Amino acid sequence: MKLLIISVDRDGDILNKVGVDGPIIGREKVLDIATKLGIADPTESDTNTLFETIRLYDKFKGEGQDVEVIALVGHENVGTESDMKITSQLEEVLKRFKGEAAIVVTDGAEDEFILPIIESRIKILSLRRVIVKQSESLESTYYLLKEIINDPKLSRLLIGIPAIAAILYSIFAEYGWRLVVGVVGVFLFIKGFGLEGYIERAYGEIRHSFVSGKVSFLTYIASGILALIGGVIGYMEMKKGIIHYIYMGHLYLLDSLALNIIFLAALIALFGKSIDAIVGKSSLKLYIAILFAIFAARIFIDGIILFLRGIIPNQGLGTSAIVGISLLTVAFLFFKAGWKSRVEKVKA
Numbered sequence: 001m002k003l004l005i006i007s008v009d010r011d012g013d014i015l016n017k018v019g020v021d022g023p024i025i026g027r028e029k030v031l032d033i034a035t036k037l038g039i040a041d042p043t044e045s046d047t048n049t050l051f052e053t054i055r056l057y058d059k060f061k062g063e064g065q066d067v068e069v070i071a072l073v074g075h076e077n078v079g080t081e082s083d084m085k086i087t088s089q090l091e092e093v094l095k096r097f098k099g100e101a102a103i104v105v106t107d108g109a110e111d112e113f114i115l116p117i118i119e120s121r122i123k124i125l126s127l128r129r130v131i132v133k134q135s136e137s138l139e140s141t142y143y144l145l146k147e148i149i150n151d152p153k154l155s156r157l158l159i160g161i162p163a164i165a166a167i168l169y170s171i172f173a174e175y176g177w178r179l180v181v182g183v184v185g186v187f188l189f190i191k192g193f194g195l196e197g198y199i200e201r202a203y204g205e206i207r208h209s210f211v212s213g214k215v216s217f218l219t220y221i222a223s224g225i226l227a228l229i230g231g232v233i234g235y236m237e238m239k240k241g242i243i244h245y246i247y248m249g250h251l252y253l254l255d256s257l258a259l260n261i262i263f264l265a266a267l268i269a270l271f272g273k274s275i276d277a278i279v280g281k282s283s284l285k286l287y288i289a290i291l292f293a294i295f296a297a298r299i300f301i302d303g304i305i306l307f308l309r310g311i312i313p314n315q316g317l318g319t320s321a322i323v324g325i326s327l328l329t330v331a332f333l334f335f336k337a338g339w340k341s342r343v344e345k346v347k348a
Contacts (some may be wrong), residue, residue, distance in 0.1 A: 003060060003067045004099040004122065006090075007053040008106050008114055009046050010074040010082050017041050022073030023089040025096075027057055030069050045107040045130075054107045068097055074114075087117050094121060101125040161187060176209045209276070219272025226265035234258030259301065267292050 006143035007030075014033060015021050017040045024030055041047075050071060057069040072089045074082035093099075095215045104118060118124060165180040190199065209217040274287045 002099045004102040005053045005069045006073045006102050006104050007049045010114055011078050012075045013046050014073045022071055023093050024071035024231055027069050030071050048130045049105050049107045069293045086114055105272035203314055211224055215275040216272035219268050223265035226261050230258040230261035263298055
């Protein structure tokens with residue numbers, strides 16, 4: 001059985017540091033390249049890989065095995081380009097040597113991405129990973145960090161969020177920690193309650209309204225600006241102590257101009273969607289339900305504010321609650337009717 005001992009240099013260090021491209025075939029040539037690479041860069045891990053292929057070659061040769069040693073050299077652009085190059089070299093080798101099996105020698109997990117390509121062309125008898133003992137944990141850590149960076153979801157979570165936090169802290173100095181905690185809190189709230197889908201749909205709705213040239217896109221922009229202004233005004237009111245009589249964990253948007261602005265922003269966004277529905281000859285029941293829900297929320301908040309300030313007694317708070325619940329009930333009925341008509345329209 002013809003056995004091939006194959007070393008893989010996926011990132012092309014041999015070519016970059018010694019100036020020799022693959023495939024490198026034969027014990028003497030591989031030994032020469034290993035020596036030159038070790039002199040050029042004593043820290044290069046591919047040197048150990050080449051020496052291991054020679055050691056295995058000598059071992060099997062001493063046992064009377066028909067064996068050949070080969071070094072495949074990739075490209076510094078690791079990925080498709082390097083893998084195509086290694087594939088071409090492997091096919092060239094297999095044309096010269098009708099190998100029946102191979103032992104693949106690598107210096108880490110990254111080189112092992114090429115294994116499926118090798119295995120599709122020749123049977124892999126064994127895999128030998130050569131890592132200097134002192135650097136094994138470092139190699140694994142490096143590979144893990146690289147995987148995190150290359151994975152979009154993991155990188156946004158483990159790198160993106162800390163990066164935003166660091167930027168906010170550096171810009172806003174002593175107030176930065178509040179923004180950092182706020183950003184992290186918003187992120188955890190979204191993840192904890194599974195709101196990613198709603199946010200994606202909202203983004204898709206805004207994008208669709210822009211592409212379609214709908215009125216709602218303009219009202220979305222206007223309501224977003226108003227909501228931002230309302231938040232800034234609310235923060236300034238809290239800082240100035242305008243609403244210091246309400247101190248419930250910084251619920252400073254209550255009973256202020258900010259709340260009215262945010263309330264107006266919601267109405268403007270709803271107005272735009274209603275115009276789109278009228279133009280598209282769709283049902284307004286769903287938007288009427290949302291309108292009642294907005295007013296119900298406003299009445300509830302007003303009742304709570306007045307109760308906390310002692311302006312209305314418990315009975316007044318009860319009246320506000322009854323009115324709010326009534327509006328919510330009406331909103332629910334309209335929502336149910338609007339949703340039913342939407343479902344029937346989709347089925348049709």
